Amino acid sequence: MKKSLIGALAVSTILSPLAAMAQTEVQFWHAFTGRLGELVAAQVEEFNASQSDYVVVQSHKGNYSETLNAGIAAFRASEQPHILMVFEVGTATMMSAKGATKPVFEVMAESGATFDPDAYIGAVKGYYTTTDGDMLSLPFNSSTPVLWVNRNAFEAAGVDPDTDLSTWQNVGETLDALKAGGSECPLVTAWQSWIHLENFSAYHDVPFASQDNGFAGLDTELQLNGEAQVAHLTAMGEWAQDGKFIYTGRRNEGGANFRAGECALFTESSAGYAGIKAEAEFDFDVRPLPYWEGVGSGPQNTIIGGASLWVMEGHEAEEYKGVGEFLAFLSSSDIQAQWHQDTGYLPITAEAGDATRAAGFYDENPGTDIAVIQMTANEPTANSKGLRLGSFDQIRGIIDEELEAIWAGDKSAQEAMDSAKERGDALLRRFETANR
Amino acid sequence: MEKRVTFRGWLLPLLLIAPQVIISAVFFFYPAGQAIWQSLFIPDPFGLSMQYVGLGNFEFLLSDPFYRASFVTTAIFSILVTLCSMIPALFLAVLADRLIKGSGVYRTLLIWPYAVAPAVAGVLWLFMFNTRVGVVSWYLGQLGYDWNHVLNGGEAMGLVVVASAWGRISYNFLFFFAALQAVPKSVIEAAAIDGARFWRRFWTIVLPLLSPTTFFLLVVNIVYAFFETFGVIHTITAGGPQQTTTILVYKVFSDGFVGQDLGSSSAQSVILLIVVGLLTVVQFKFIEKRVHY
Numbered sequence: 001m002k003k004s005l006i007g008a009l010a011v012s013t014i015l016s017p018l019a020a021m022a023q024t025e026v027q028f029w030h031a032f033t034g035r036l037g038e039l040v041a042a043q044v045e046e047f048n049a050s051q052s053d054y055v056v057v058q059s060h061k062g063n064y065s066e067t068l069n070a071g072i073a074a075f076r077a078s079e080q081p082h083i084l085m086v087f088e089v090g091t092a093t094m095m096s097a098k099g100a101t102k103p104v105f106e107v108m109a110e111s112g113a114t115f116d117p118d119a120y121i122g123a124v125k126g127y128y129t130t131t132d133g134d135m136l137s138l139p140f141n142s143s144t145p146v147l148w149v150n151r152n153a154f155e156a157a158g159v160d161p162d163t164d165l166s167t168w169q170n171v172g173e174t175l176d177a178l179k180a181g182g183s184e185c186p187l188v189t190a191w192q193s194w195i196h197l198e199n200f201s202a203y204h205d206v207p208f209a210s211q212d213n214g215f216a217g218l219d220t221e222l223q224l225n226g227e228a229q230v231a232h233l234t235a236m237g238e239w240a241q242d243g244k245f246i247y248t249g250r251r252n253e254g255g256a257n258f259r260a261g262e263c264a265l266f267t268e269s270s271a272g273y274a275g276i277k278a279e280a281e282f283d284f285d286v287r288p289l290p291y292w293e294g295v296g297s298g299p300q301n302t303i304i305g306g307a308s309l310w311v312m313e314g315h316e317a318e319e320y321k322g323v324g325e326f327l328a329f330l331s332s333s334d335i336q337a338q339w340h341q342d343t344g345y346l347p348i349t350a351e352a353g354d355a356t357r358a359a360g361f362y363d364e365n366p367g368t369d370i371a372v373i374q375m376t377a378n379e380p381t382a383n384s385k386g387l388r389l390g391s392f393d394q395i396r397g398i399i400d401e402e403l404e405a406i407w408a409g410d411k412s413a414q415e416a417m418d419s420a421k422e423r424g425d426a427l428l429r430r431f432e433t434a435n436r
Numbered sequence: 437m438e439k440r441v442t443f444r445g446w447l448l449p450l451l452l453i454a455p456q457v458i459i460s461a462v463f464f465f466y467p468a469g470q471a472i473w474q475s476l477f478i479p480d481p482f483g484l485s486m487q488y489v490g491l492g493n494f495e496f497l498l499s500d501p502f503y504r505a506s507f508v509t510t511a512i513f514s515i516l517v518t519l520c521s522m523i524p525a526l527f528l529a530v531l532a533d534r535l536i537k538g539s540g541v542y543r544t545l546l547i548w549p550y551a552v553a554p555a556v557a558g559v560l561w562l563f564m565f566n567t568r569v570g571v572v573s574w575y576l577g578q579l580g581y582d583w584n585h586v587l588n589g590g591e592a593m594g595l596v597v598v599a600s601a602w603g604r605i606s607y608n609f610l611f612f613f614a615a616l617q618a619v620p621k622s623v624i625e626a627a628a629i630d631g632a633r634f635w636r637r638f639w640t641i642v643l644p645l646l647s648p649t650t651f652f653l654l655v656v657n658i659v660y661a662f663f664e665t666f667g668v669i670h671t672i673t674a675g676g677p678q679q680t681t682t683i684l685v686y687k688v689f690s691d692g693f694v695g696q697d698l699g700s701s702s703a704q705s706v707i708l709l710i711v712v713g714l715l716t717v718v719q720f721k722f723i724e725k726r727v728h729y
């Protein structure tokens with residue numbers, strides 16, 4: 001990748017020596033490795049080749065948390081990049097950092113690049129937009145959890161792979177059948193807090209935190225110890241005790257088990273698509289995330305995870321023009337449609353979604369539109385717009401710990417979630433104090 | 437009467453101690469002062485503003501049962517790491533000391549693990565015990581033991597202790613080996629002639645003569661277990677499950693550099709400063725008395 005970047009630089013230098021002299025550099029820090037890293041590098045290269053005024057330099061800075069921390073540390077040392085990728089969990093932290101970030105709508109207005117806030121899909125944009133409708137960061141990669149099915153594992157256990165898995169009630173029965181049929185790993189998950197608490201709450205239209213999940217103010221308190229959440233986690237805890245739900249770790253460690261064909265069911269982001277398609281040597285299906293029948297009024301909508309691009313304060317106007325051009329390039333329909341089809345991330349503009357459909361991609365790859373449908377099925381309620389909580393990375397750490405206590409059988413779901421609420425609220429109060 | 441050297445005037449003595457004082461001031465007093473100052477505030481991550489909270493950070497910490505439990509965790513972890521790195525090292529050194537031929541090769545081979553950085557050592561051990569692809573966990577599975585340090589706190593603690601102690605065995609081995617070589621052969625031979633067998637000679641002559649080295653290693657290893665193991669913990673367990681492997685220093689690191697809560701992190705540094713100060717006093721007051729130089 002580095003070589004090709006140097007190659008691209010060399011070519012552009014030979015072709016237009018004068019223009020190359022005047023090229024403005026734009027630093028872009030991101031958190032992608034592997035296939036996703038290659039795809040980002042390709043996007044950047046395409047942008048650099050498409051014009052001669054700016055050069056975007058992309059660098060990988062570790063996982064999501066590490067990238068955010070690298071950006072914060074760099075800002076404190078006055079060496080911040082122009083564009084920083086921040087995962088959705090860090091959104092509240094970035095929003096409160098007035099003076100460290102430059103809102104995207106401002107960057108776009110000043111740079112004069114093409115920018116139409118209405119072109120972005122509401123459910124995606126809402127996460128990164130103020131209550132006044134100003135877009136603060138550019139949605140980049142957004143996904144939502146779905147259920148992945150290993151059809152071969154179903155057949156091996158003597159279970160019909162076309163079983164209805166739309167409700168957790170059905171999933172529970174299927175897990176029994178899979179276990180009875182000899183499956184060693186009926187169900188595995190990635191991102192347990194995101195899928196089984198945050199999305200679970202939105203999907204069943206119950207609050208995760210007060211004050212509209214933090215959208216309405218900093219004085220928010222966790223409400224994840226509600227009846228619906230506890231009932232779900234109790235069921236999951238029982239499945240874990242019976243060896244029907246296998247716990248592998250806090251991030252997406254379970255993906256390795258699923259891609260290796262060991263597990264029958266996998267709750268994971270729709271963006272697991274790139275990896276599963278590349279590695280899985282079995283037939284797989286994508287299904288909507290299951291819901292509990294009888295809890296709330298049927299499935300609401302799921303919320304996004306992923307990251308957005310924040311523009312950092314403290315650079316030259318000329319450089320911000322380059323940033324604007326690059327962000328406009330990323331939002332363009334062709335780039336977005338390609339990104340959506342390659343990765344399984346949601347298209348961030350409606351146009352890109354339409355282009356994908358028109359190109360027949362969904363017909364050729366059944367199930368790839370499930371994430372889009374699931375997100376946009378219903379008008380979001382106050383409980384399903386998203387989450388905006390301070391210190392959320394740390395709070396997720398607490399939730400992970402408490403969930404592990406449930407899986408290990410050390411605590412009941414109610415005890416664990418009461419404790420998570422108490423500990424998480426203490427951090428929310430600290431965040432409120434810090435940003436008073 | 438004690439013999440004292442006195443300087444005429446102030447300039448020369450001040451000049452002579454200046455380098456030490458300046459280095460201590462720049463690299464110790466200034467950062468320690470900063471930590472104490474910052475522990476009174478809750479700053480935002482970007483350093484744009486701070487809120488004065490007095491002793492609020494300490495109150496927040498000490499009312500957290502997980503933080504209080506972390507003291508016990510740290511004590512258990514440090515004792516285990518120290519024992520697990522010193523006892524095998526002494527054993528290996530005694531064996532090497534009895535070797536006549538080839539001790540050079542043996543010694544060199546034993547030093548290798550010390551060259552491995554703690555974080556890398558952590559990853560190596562993690563691979564062996566990985567619940568999915570680990571060699572050791574696979575063999576344990578064959579024996580009917582279901583290894584899962586992701587959920588089992590005891591197993592997680594065992595793993596971080598072994599991974600932390602492993603590289604230190606080499607370091608301790610070197611010191612023990614050198615000290616053993618310095619034990620006068622004449623004393624041992626005299627004891628042997630008097631009829632003392634190996635174990636008796638070891639307990640009554642060798643071990644007491646090793647005590648300065650043992651004391652030095654004890655101090656160094658405890659300091660290591662306290663301050664240099666967070667790389668291992670970060671790569672293997674990240675403090676989990678349920679904070680059973682969160683030692684005090686790891687919490688300073690994770691709250692400050694992962695959680696961006698610099699106020700709490702500073703307050704923890706101050707508490708740690710006090711703990712380490714007390715520990716040093718205890719070590720030199722009580723244990724050093726039993727050391728024969």
